Amino acid sequence: MIRQxxxxxxxxxxxxxxxxxxxxxxxxxxxxGSALIDVxxxxxxxxxxxxxxxxxxxxxxxxxRHAGQPFVVxxxxxxxxxxxKDRVLMTARPHLVLDGAMLAARALRTSRIAVxxxxxxxxxxxxxxxxxxxxxxxELRQARIVIAPARYVAGESSALVHFVGSxxxxxxxRPPSMHExxxxxxxxxxxNVESLAHVALIARFGAGWFGAGTVLITAxxxxxxxxxxxxxxxxSVREVFEAxxxxxxxxxxxxxxxxxxxxxxxxxxxxxxxxxVALRDRGLxxxxxxxxxxxxxxxxxxxxxxxxxxxxxxxxxxxxPCFFGLRALADATARIGERGSNTEDLARLHRWSxxxxxxxxCRHPDGAVMFLRSALAVFAEEFANHPxxxxxxxxxxxxxx
Amino acid sequence: xxxxxxxxxxxxxxxGHGLCAELLPELVGLDDWGYPIVAPGPIPGHxxxxxxxxxxxxxVLALALKRADKPAR
Numbered sequence: 218m219i220r221q222x223x224x225x226x227x228x229x230x231x232x233x234x235x236x237x238x239x240x241x242x243x244x245x246x247x248x249x250g251s252a253l254i255d256v257x258x259x260x261x262x263x264x265x266x267x268x269x270x271x272x273x274x275x276x277x278x279x280x281x282r283h284a285g286q287p288f289v290v291x292x293x294x295x296x297x298x299x300x301x302k303d304r305v306l307m308t309a310r311p312h313l314v315l316d317g318a319m320l321a322a323r324a325l326r327t328s329r330i331a332v333x334x335x336x337x338x339x340x341x342x343x344x345x346x347x348x349x350x351x352x353x354x355x356e357l358r359q360a361r362i363v364i365a366p367a368r369y370v371a372g373e374s375s376a377l378v379h380f381v382g383s384x385x386x387x388x389x390x391r392p393p394s395m396h397e398x399x400x401x402x403x404x405x406x407x408x409n410v411e412s413l414a415h416v417a418l419i420a421r422f423g424a425g426w427f428g429a430g431t432v433l434i435t436a437x438x439x440x441x442x443x444x445x446x447x448x449x450x451x452x453s454v455r456e457v458f459e460a461x462x463x464x465x466x467x468x469x470x471x472x473x474x475x476x477x478x479x480x481x482x483x484x485x486x487x488x489x490x491x492x493x494v495a496l497r498d499r500g501l502x503x504x505x506x507x508x509x510x511x512x513x514x515x516x517x518x519x520x521x522x523x524x525x526x527x528x529x530x531x532x533x534x535x536x537x538p539c540f541f542g543l544r545a546l547a548d549a550t551a552r553i554g555e556r557g558s559n560t561e562d563l564a565r566l567h568r569w570s571x572x573x574x575x576x577x578x579c580r581h582p583d584g585a586v587m588f589l590r591s592a593l594a595v596f597a598e599e600f601a602n603h604p605x606x607x608x609x610x611x612x613x614x615x616x617x618x
Numbered sequence: 619x620x621x622x623x624x625x626x627x628x629x630x631x632x633x634g635h636g637l638c639a640e641l642l643p644e645l646v647g648l649d650d651w652g653y654p655i656v657a658p659g660p661i662p663g664h665x666x667x668x669x670x671x672x673x674x675x676x677x678v679l680a681l682a683l684k685r686a687d688k689p690a691r
Contacts, residue, residue, distance in 0.1 A: 390628050542649070
């Protein structure tokens with residue numbers, strides 16, 4: 218069900234809400250310091266960047282460290298190519314995000330905030346910079362904006378911490394975890410902008426008010442253009458499809474969770490609840506909230522080959538199994554798409570996708586092979602019987618390699 | 619060194635020299651690109667000395683023995 222909370226107020230498409238309107242509509246965030254950790258914890262809010270980790274528990278584990286003032290990294294990198302919700306939020310409701318950042322800093326008793334924004338999100342960057350200049354609070358006056366390279370892996374949290382600290386947007390080997398030693402060796406909180414915006418409302422209205430909570434969804438392939446919707450957690454895939462405008466053609470498969478997510482056959486997908494915990498119990502993920510609809514003229518193999526090529530190119534080339542493995546997997550998928558099915562490549566896809574998992578410093582290769590394995594299951598028939606040079610849309614030939 | 623020891627690999631350091639698989643084939647295999655795949659679980663006692671040799675031989679110090687409860691990745 219559609220429920221506007223983060224996007225309530227003036228039409229989000231009309232640009233940033235300024236400080237005066239924001240404060241008039243919602244009032245100032247309460248000053249409750251570290252007591253907010255309890256409130257956030259009992260609200261049950263989970264991170265909206267992809268991992269769905271409980272936000273309160275994360276804050277508590279950082280508050281417990283005694284290694285100097287923590288660092289708060291506000292994650293607006295939004296490297297997932299299909300996701301638009303973070304940039305829409307930063308563009309339309311910058312002060313909600315900044316309220317959340319300030320509340321996080323106060324709860325963790327620090328004044329160190331870095332707001333990371335992907336370099337291609339120009340409207341979001343302009344809106345956040347203008348909003349920051351309007352804020353009188355000490356924590357926000359000292360906050361700096363860091364522009365992250367438009368790379369998928371740059372949004373990975375260890376890469377983000379590495380970038381804020383050193384200017385290098387590559388993942389690092391863990392341990393130590395960033396909770397212990399992140400930016401400048403300080404305990405570091407990396408929190409997605411949507412999660413922080415929810416905190417800004419929870420601080421005002423309480424944990425009980427939050428209820429199931431809402432989540433921002435980017436719907437792709439339904440309606441004329443990709444759209445960002447705010448829905449109650451647990452809303453079904455079908456409701457999102459209809460709210461996003463539906464489609465004129467039957468849908469055959471749905472990509473849940475974006476490029477780090479998984480394909481689900483349409484028959485199984487319509488009634489799935491968009492809720493990170495419920496999806497995890499089914500071996501699926503909501504990721505950063507991308508729901509992609511593949512219509513019946515689309516080819517699962519070719520679409521998968523295109524996404525695998527992208528994921529391979531986004532490896533930061535630090536770990537062999539990721540750099541070589543994802544490239545080989547993308548090549549084998551493309552060969553099936555271009556030259557037709559062959560049992561050797563199919564066997565390689567199955568074996569390599571098992572072998573590559575868990576063998577990188579970050580989770581990039583794991584996400585990529587999880588995505589591929591879902592394609593092999595949902596499009597098993599097509600992978601086994603794909604004709605050579607078959608094109609899903611003959612009128613729009615697309616070269617893959 | 620006894621009890622539950624695991625082999626861990628720093629995947630960023632590892633360049634796929636393959637000495638670990640040479641010295642400890644019981645626990646380390648190589649993938650199609652020459653990078654190690656470590657058998658899951660703790661190192662059996664009779665292989666601990668060999669595992670230590672493999673750790674010492676790694677030219678980029680990517681291989682390590684960890685007594686923690688975190689398994690090799």
